[in-house]
Amino acid sequence: MAASYLDERLYRWISIANESAERFDFPPGLIEESIQSLKTHLGEAFLTDIFKGTQSLHILGLRGQVLDRWLRGGASVDDHVIQVLDLVSVLAEFKDDPCLGDKLDRLKRNAFWPSQFELAMAQRAKRTIGGAGSVRLSCETKTAVGDFIIELKEGSIACECARLEFGDEEEEQYKLVGDLYQYLDHRLKRTERRCCVKIRIHAPLNPSTFGAAVQCTKTAFSRFNYKGEEASEERQDAKVTIEPLTEQSERIPFRYVNGRVEDVLGTKWVSAQSLCRVNAATDEEATDMYRAGADLGGDEYARVFIAWERRPADLDPYARIRSKIKKKKYQTKAGAGLLGRAIFLESQWNLTLVDADRLGKIVDNEMSNSKNTIVVVIGERCASVHYRPWYRYFISNLGSTFASNKVIHDFLFRLSTYDRDFDPILNQRYRRTWKESAERVRKHEAEWEEKNRRRERDL
Numbered sequence: 001m002a003a004s005y006l007d008e009r010l011y012r013w014i015s016i017a018n019e020s021a022e023r024f025d026f027p028p029g030l031i032e033e034s035i036q037s038l039k040t041h042l043g044e045a046f047l048t049d050i051f052k053g054t055q056s057l058h059i060l061g062l063r064g065q066v067l068d069r070w071l072r073g074g075a076s077v078d079d080h081v082i083q084v085l086d087l088v089s090v091l092a093e094f095k096d097d098p099c100l101g102d103k104l105d106r107l108k109r110n111a112f113w114p115s116q117f118e119l120a121m122a123q124r125a126k127r128t129i130g131g132a133g134s135v136r137l138s139c140e141t142k143t144a145v146g147d148f149i150i151e152l153k154e155g156s157i158a159c160e161c162a163r164l165e166f167g168d169e170e171e172e173q174y175k176l177v178g179d180l181y182q183y184l185d186h187r188l189k190r191t192e193r194r195c196c197v198k199i200r201i202h203a204p205l206n207p208s209t210f211g212a213a214v215q216c217t218k219t220a221f222s223r224f225n226y227k228g229e230e231a232s233e234e235r236q237d238a239k240v241t242i243e244p245l246t247e248q249s250e251r252i253p254f255r256y257v258n259g260r261v262e263d264v265l266g267t268k269w270v271s272a273q274s275l276c277r278v279n280a281a282t283d284e285e286a287t288d289m290y291r292a293g294a295d296l297g298g299d300e301y302a303r304v305f306i307a308w309e310r311r312p313a314d315l316d317p318y319a320r321i322r323s324k325i326k327k328k329k330y331q332t333k334a335g336a337g338l339l340g341r342a343i344f345l346e347s348q349w350n351l352t353l354v355d356a357d358r359l360g361k362i363v364d365n366e367m368s369n370s371k372n373t374i375v376v377v378i379g380e381r382c383a384s385v386h387y388r389p390w391y392r393y394f395i396s397n398l399g400s401t402f403a404s405n406k407v408i409h410d411f412l413f414r415l416s417t418y419d420r421d422f423d424p425i426l427n428q429r430y431r432r433t434w435k436e437s438a439e440r441v442r443k444h445e446a447e448w449e450e451k452n453r454r455r456e457r458d459l
Helices: 002-018 030-042 044-051 063-071 078-093 100-108 112-128 168-188 207-227 283-291 317-328 356-368 406-421 434-458
Strands: 133-137 148-152 155-163 195-201 231-235 238-244 254-257 260-263 271-276 300-308 338-346 373-383 389-395
Touching: 002 030, 002 044, 030 044, 030 078, 030 100, 044 063, 063 078, 063 112, 078 112, 078 389, 100 112, 100 133, 112 133, 112 148, 112 155, 112 338, 112 373, 112 406, 148 406, 155 317, 168 195, 168 207, 168 271, 168 300, 195 207, 207 231, 207 238, 317 338, 317 356, 356 373, 373 406, 389 406
Parallel strands: 155 338, 195 300, 338 373
Antiparallel strands: 133 148, 148 155, 195 238, 231 238, 254 260, 271 300, 373 389
């Protein structure tokens, strides 16, 4: 019964994903093979639980809902399809590694992104080490050395990986934002007038300020519904303003730019959403309407803006990187046959906006008193015009003990250019240059805009 249900859900996911296969340059059969591989690696019971999940998908995508969002959220979203196939390519790289099972268990136990980063770095190291050595995963045990190992003729390199995630308090804030949106959804469904809701919290978002914001929202809605005019309520550190939604109302400042959401207007809002009504009974029905060309964005009934204070430590990449290197450089002890350690960090910050000179000095200073640290590699996972995730890197100078090691120099150069030149899903050189792919994306976007114009004319 469970397998039959799962197969039905996966068949629907595959069918929708295949509509975009040509646009993504996926060869025939790749999506089907990848989903079968995913089923083998993660297990039918685990995937069935995802599709039968009753918990609402968080609007901001929390850590524990990554696979839920990609699978249960449907294949109509390009990113969902690309991310799933990228994950499968990483797992397939180590299908014969005896420690893959440990990595999968950790990945499934609410540690998706840290595990994914370890596997992605190990995959790229394996693909670029060439004849200089080999790569194997480390099992998840107390005595394990590194997260994966690079075996060279002169010794082993223990590779320690870490994700520069925001802290638990920051994660709690985004969870509370989702709860706030759910409360607003409940209030807005009982409000006949179109409105613009602005919530400003002049403190970190925590259960106390969340409660104050909810109380302000409740009072402001009562006044707005009664008079139909701008209403405002303020208490403790929270202030809520509700205005009629008009052509002159403030616009959503966020845009999707190069795979990341950016505030293109330079506002102080942390989150903003445009809410529209869709005449559909279920998410699947809405998805089918969208695929059939229905206009799902024409009936905007609310615009919501939320701002709160974020901790300075969570916004300072230099402090976070320094702290993480300090921890990692002492994590693996030098032992027999161990040449040294490499530290791989995943950045949540845009590396093109980081001061490379300042960062380099910080990293060099941390490495100067650690003779066994070979290199620090900082990777940023980005979207690309090739419709693939790729990593942009900052790679430190080699530690003084290894500065003249040509084998390591050459390996790091190949690693740094792999994502630029190779399709990580197919492990083949890209068929198009980045310029050609960018032009192709612009063509796709123009075609999409033309479809939208035709829909508007039809309506």
